[in-house]
Amino acid sequence: MSLIEDRIGPKYRIGEHSFTIEHMRRQDGNGMPQPHAHPFYELYYLLEGERVYSMNGQILSARKGDFILINPHDVHTTSKGSIPGFERILIGFSPAFATGMELGICGLLPFNCSRLLRLPEAEQPEMERILWQMLQECKERRPHYEIAVRSLLAQLLIRIHRVEENIRQSCPGPLHPMQDKISEIVTYVNNNYTEPLTLEGAANRFYISPSYLSRMFSRFTGFRFSEYLRVVRVREAQRRLLSTQERVQMIAEKVGFEHTAHFNKTFKQVTGTTPLRYRKEHR
Known part of the structure; x- marks a missing residue:
């Protein structure tokens, strides 16, 4: 299919924050280079083109x-690949929406980790049929369409699970000699975000010059080092806000912020809302 025109279809919704699906075709290949996360699952299926996820x-x-299979609260970016333009279908659904489904679907979630799943060519037509049917159900809104969409989502997740069982797709190999090192540094940040980490400290620890680490970290993750540390801390704060009764001040300290005011400001910059409002709206 030739990508000859932009087309951004409506974003169909079921409930306030339960389920969304959207079809998009773009020529320019623009992405979301800013790191972001959300409290719902995301399924990104690429119909045409190329996209780069970090x-x-x-x-x-x-x-x-x-x-692309994304668990709630996992920080990620997306950008254009080497092929101009892309076409995709994007689904978002809340953990509560998945929990309400039958067929034992809860056992398929959460994903082991957010990752790429490369479908065998023989599997693609059936996956795409399900996706187009979901869009059609949401567009026509015939009686009981919500149940139909739940059923289709269940079918989709089951097929994804079966494909993974069959192929046990390994992660793509490194694209650059530094990619493994950057992955190691990212893991270090993920495990030590409560400490007063800095770019210079990480560079010394991994025997890399700060300027080179800064360039490579941004290149391979889409994040500046300080920016990634900030969103990792906020991601953990989001989890604690929803899963504990801890006060905001205590959460701020536990995720690595020295001052509550700085935490509140950073949290709003990353999520667009305050910690207390986030807790109220998503519980």
Whole structure:
């Protein structure tokens, strides 16, 4: 299919924050280079083109027929690949929406980790049929369409699970000699974000010059080092806000912020809302 025109379809919704699906075709290949996370699952299916995802310290190059599977609160970026333009279908659904489904679907979630799933060519037509049918159900809104969409989502997740069982897709190999080192540094940050980490400290620890580490970290993750540390801390704060009764001040200290005011400001910059409002809206 030729990408000859932009087309951004409506974003169909079920409930306030339960389920969304959207079809998009773009010529320019623009992405979301700013690191972001959300409290819902995301399924990104690429119909045409190429996209580059950065998450969990990995650089994932998605092509036609690939799924990107994203767990709630996992920080990621997306950018254009070497092929201009892309076409995709994007699904978002809350943990509560998944929990309400039958067929034992809860056992398939959460994903082991956010990752790329490369579908065998023989599997792609059926996956795409399910996706287009979901869009059609949401567009027509016939009686009981919500149940139909839940059923289709269940079918989609089951097929994804079966494909993974069959192929046990390994992660793509390094695209650059520094990619493994950057992945190691990302893992270090993920495990030590409560400490007063700095770019210079990480550079000394891993025997890399600060300027080179800064360039390579941004290149392979889409984040500046300080920016990635900030969103990792906020991601953990989001988890604590929803899963504990801890006060905001205590959460701020536990995720590595010295001052509550700085935490509140950073949290709003990353999520667009305050910690207390986030807790109230997503519980």
